[in-house]
Amino acid sequence: MTDKYAQLVNHGIGKKVATQVGLPRPPRLRRYEPGQELLEGPAAVGGIGQSPVTQTVAAVIKASGGAVVDAAADTTYADKPAAVVFDATAARTLKELEELRAAVGPAVKALGRCGRVILIGTPPDELADAEAAAAQQALEGIMRSIGKELRAGGTANLIWLQGEARGDSAALAAPLRFLLSSRSAYVSGQPVRVVAGDVPEVDDWQTPLKGEVAVITGAARGIGADIAHVFARAGANVIAVDIPAAGDALAKVANGIGAVALQLDITSVDAGERIAQAVARVGDHLDVIVHNAGITRDKLFVNTDADRWGSVIDVNLAAQFRINKVLLDPATKGGLKDGGRIVAVASTSGIGGNRGQANYAASKAGVMGMVRQLSKNLADRHITVNAVAPGFIETEMTSKIPLATREVGRRINSLLQGGQPVDVGETIAFFAEPGSAGVTGQVLRVCGQSQLGA
Amino acid sequence: MSQRDAYVIGGNRIPFARSGGKYLKASNQDLLTTTIEGLVARFGLGGERLGEVVAGAVIKHSRDFNLTREAVLGSHLDPHTPAYDIQQACGTGLEAAILVANKIRLGQIESGIAGGSDTTSDAPLAVNDDLRKTLMKVNYAKTPQQRLKALAKIRPGQLAPEQPKNAEPRTGLAMGDHQAITTKEWGITREAQDELAVRSHQNLAAAYDRGFFDDLVTPYLGLTRDNNLRADSTVEKLAKLKPAFGKGDPAATMTAANSTPLTDGASAVLLGSQEWAQERGLTPLARFVDGEAAAVDYVHGDEGLLMAPPYAIARLLKRNNLSLQDFDFYEFHEAFASTVLCHLAALESPEFCKQRLGLDEPLGPIDRDKLNVNGSSLAAGHPFAATGGRIVASLAKMLHEKGSGRGLISICAAGGQGVAAILEATA
Ligand SMILES: NC(=O)c1ccc[n+]([C@@H]2O[C@H](COP(=O)([O-])OP(=O)(O)OC[C@H]3O[C@@H](n4cnc5c(N)ncnc54)[C@H](O)[C@@H]3O)[C@@H](O)[C@H]2O)c1
Numbered sequence: 001m002t003d004k005y006a007q008l009v010n011h012g013i014g015k016k017v018a019t020q021v022g023l024p025r026p027p028r029l030r031r032y033e034p035g036q037e038l039l040e041g042p043a044a045v046g047g048i049g050q051s052p053v054t055q056t057v058a059a060v061i062k063a064s065g066g067a068v069v070d071a072a073a074d075t076t077y078a079d080k081p082a083a084v085v086f087d088a089t090a091a092r093t094l095k096e097l098e099e100l101r102a103a104v105g106p107a108v109k110a111l112g113r114c115g116r117v118i119l120i121g122t123p124p125d126e127l128a129d130a131e132a133a134a135a136q137q138a139l140e141g142i143m144r145s146i147g148k149e150l151r152a153g154g155t156a157n158l159i160w161l162q163g164e165a166r167g168d169s170a171a172l173a174a175p176l177r178f179l180l181s182s183r184s185a186y187v188s189g190q191p192v193r194v195v196a197g198d199v200p201e202v203d204d205w206q207t208p209l210k211g212e213v214a215v216i217t218g219a220a221r222g223i224g225a226d227i228a229h230v231f232a233r234a235g236a237n238v239i240a241v242d243i244p245a246a247g248d249a250l251a252k253v254a255n256g257i258g259a260v261a262l263q264l265d266i267t268s269v270d271a272g273e274r275i276a277q278a279v280a281r282v283g284d285h286l287d288v289i290v291h292n293a294g295i296t297r298d299k300l301f302v303n304t305d306a307d308r309w310g311s312v313i314d315v316n317l318a319a320q321f322r323i324n325k326v327l328l329d330p331a332t333k334g335g336l337k338d339g340g341r342i343v344a345v346a347s348t349s350g351i352g353g354n355r356g357q358a359n360y361a362a363s364k365a366g367v368m369g370m371v372r373q374l375s376k377n378l379a380d381r382h383i384t385v386n387a388v389a390p391g392f393i394e395t396e397m398t399s400k401i402p403l404a405t406r407e408v409g410r411r412i413n414s415l416l417q418g419g420q421p422v423d424v425g426e427t428i429a430f431f432a433e434p435g436s437a438g439v440t441g442q443v444l445r446v447c448g449q450s451q452l453g454a
Numbered sequence: 455m456s457q458r459d460a461y462v463i464g465g466n467r468i469p470f471a472r473s474g475g476k477y478l479k480a481s482n483q484d485l486l487t488t489t490i491e492g493l494v495a496r497f498g499l500g501g502e503r504l505g506e507v508v509a510g511a512v513i514k515h516s517r518d519f520n521l522t523r524e525a526v527l528g529s530h531l532d533p534h535t536p537a538y539d540i541q542q543a544c545g546t547g548l549e550a551a552i553l554v555a556n557k558i559r560l561g562q563i564e565s566g567i568a569g570g571s572d573t574t575s576d577a578p579l580a581v582n583d584d585l586r587k588t589l590m591k592v593n594y595a596k597t598p599q600q601r602l603k604a605l606a607k608i609r610p611g612q613l614a615p616e617q618p619k620n621a622e623p624r625t626g627l628a629m630g631d632h633q634a635i636t637t638k639e640w641g642i643t644r645e646a647q648d649e650l651a652v653r654s655h656q657n658l659a660a661a662y663d664r665g666f667f668d669d670l671v672t673p674y675l676g677l678t679r680d681n682n683l684r685a686d687s688t689v690e691k692l693a694k695l696k697p698a699f700g701k702g703d704p705a706a707t708m709t710a711a712n713s714t715p716l717t718d719g720a721s722a723v724l725l726g727s728q729e730w731a732q733e734r735g736l737t738p739l740a741r742f743v744d745g746e747a748a749a750v751d752y753v754h755g756d757e758g759l760l761m762a763p764p765y766a767i768a769r770l771l772k773r774n775n776l777s778l779q780d781f782d783f784y785e786f787h788e789a790f791a792s793t794v795l796c797h798l799a800a801l802e803s804p805e806f807c808k809q810r811l812g813l814d815e816p817l818g819p820i821d822r823d824k825l826n827v828n829g830s831s832l833a834a835g836h837p838f839a840a841t842g843g844r845i846v847a848s849l850a851k852m853l854h855e856k857g858s859g860r861g862l863i864s865i866c867a868a869g870g871q872g873v874a875a876i877l878e879a880t881a
Contacts, residue, residue, distance in 0.1 A: 247673050248673045280735065
């Protein structure tokens, strides 16, 4: 799906006119390609106090092939930094916010294109002292505002590093790398919580899913097809699921990445068993299930009917419960392994609601509710459960939205454009990585910091 | 070489389409390649080198001389996978499966795909014989003058293309007209034929509804089910149709509804040894036990054109020490409803079994509830070379679902031929 406006104002005469009359010019986002450098320039790294987290940050960046410079107040940067990472986990007073401003300001000002601003904080709910909690909560406001000020494809995000995880360098590595990399091109204005977990040290962060078995539902087209591609690129053996009627498109996706195609309606009674059987053919157990299949049956709440209501909730939510139940049963051959991953696809509509989409928003909000609770229930099995909440993504689904509404959806975000299906895929693959063991119960928006549902 | 077992692991086909419709623009190569691609995706065979791929088409362009190999090259299979074409009229697909199974049993190959494709929408139109001879002369002419002279011989009458005919070259009779004679000989009633046709539609529709084809069929060009299928077919509706074959006979019984229409489609079956399947975590659905082909002398009139299957069945049963009643499923290809009914009547007939098959006892009746339980060609349609693969894959799945038992396949073919095969559930 193409964004004609973005093409027009970024090339030739269109670019000239757009610049002169001050039309917004959606930047071209840096996106991941195999073998790509983590960052195109040095990372400016700073922190409050002598926190071990600051050292971990620098170490992770260096280990990933990046250069680190000091983000101190009044620095003038010789090379444009590609990223600013500021460790504010130790901030306990409002005064320390000035320290942050002074150190981060010049670095953000010097940031190169598609730059990254990452703040790291302590979850406020961990702090008994009200001022400390306020200082930490302030980080979210700062991060979101910087996100809205950044131009040229820059993003700002916040990592809430839970107590024990502050001493666990492995827990921070994968989330930090993801937010620094171009894989998070369309993720901005978001907090991510990281807890200590059974996190392995990961050397090969370019193909972290090597040898893993991943099931992706709704993979025949749109976002699901791109999730499948990203997973295959990351080394996973993919089982691509879609309804039998989409079998021809599904076969193309599968053969394109050496995956297995499973023609299956996820609402059928034996869907869980059929998935497990397919897994058992490919490997011993399932490493990742991605619940991506989804439908819309829009109608105003007062005019909708049981059929529209029920089918959306069944496909988008109830089917996941039934399938998870089978896959989580330790007796199931081809079931989800302990330490496995469940990733669901929510939507910003589930956060903000949408006219004519009460059923859809119910299902997507429900997904978020499920993720938050199931993650707790499965913590002892080290299974993480997370969701992405895509905003406006350029797919067949969104290309059917009337033009005016579509243009609003596309532009009303900090990156001035719709996201690509691959952006959702990258975020899901991040949740699936072994290094993301400390990320669970999270709903991460992939929306370019959209104002909708914010 | 030691003999071992060959197994049917799975199959794929595209929905069959009535000719001149949905697949009008697709060639045999398109159909076969797509079908193989669907099979590759279903079993994750991308990049695999298989022992061989064997397939064919009955109606084939000369440019498709290497149809199957070209389809392999157009697929995600390892290009080092060899392939060859075969053609045994409507028996093509089943014969291909027998060939692959035999090589596996001999230990010559570990795995293979057997298939077939046919389209009468993309049928080759031949120039008529006179024109062809003239053009050959032009081709061989050495000087421009000779060439012009040869070209000047073309007459308007020669420009009419020769239509492909569904007729037997040696008798000039259409297959349906041949069958009309046999139908009459065996006294098969119109009602019995219509009932069989209706059951075929109802069974196929029910099979689709319960998802039986979810892992056997991959949609193509907007079609998700065979478009010849009429789920609402009834005996009353069919009774209204006028006969299409045996015209001129006031007692003619064969109509368009109890005969298969021209259809486009393709099918492919994955076969392999136990070890090959195991290494890939694949579950063999059924053992390919044995196959047998037979032919009758329909030209000199001592047997009906489509009556070879009972001969093949008799020999196959004898070789495998089985009786006709030892089966849980009977898959008798419905070229015409009356073909199936004639075969059943012949197998029950003491005279036929004694005089024609040389048996002391008739092979006897079968339990009709075990016949074509998920529908057959009258409902699905019959793209000639694709029918065998459709049946083998479906029967293998039925046996796997049941978890025990045996199935008998019987397919009649042009030229007075017939092919039969036995499949058995894996223990
Ligand atoms: N496109 C967006 O902007 C956007 C935004 C937010 C959330 N989402 C969510 O992302 C997911 C993918 O959306 P998309 O835009 O790619 O949509 P899409 O319609 O292009 O793809 C959805 C796929 O799911 C399959 N599917 C539907 N019902 C199924 C069932 N019962 N069993 C198996 N497969 C089934 C469809 O056949 C289709 O291939 C959905 O959950 C959607 O709600 C999309």
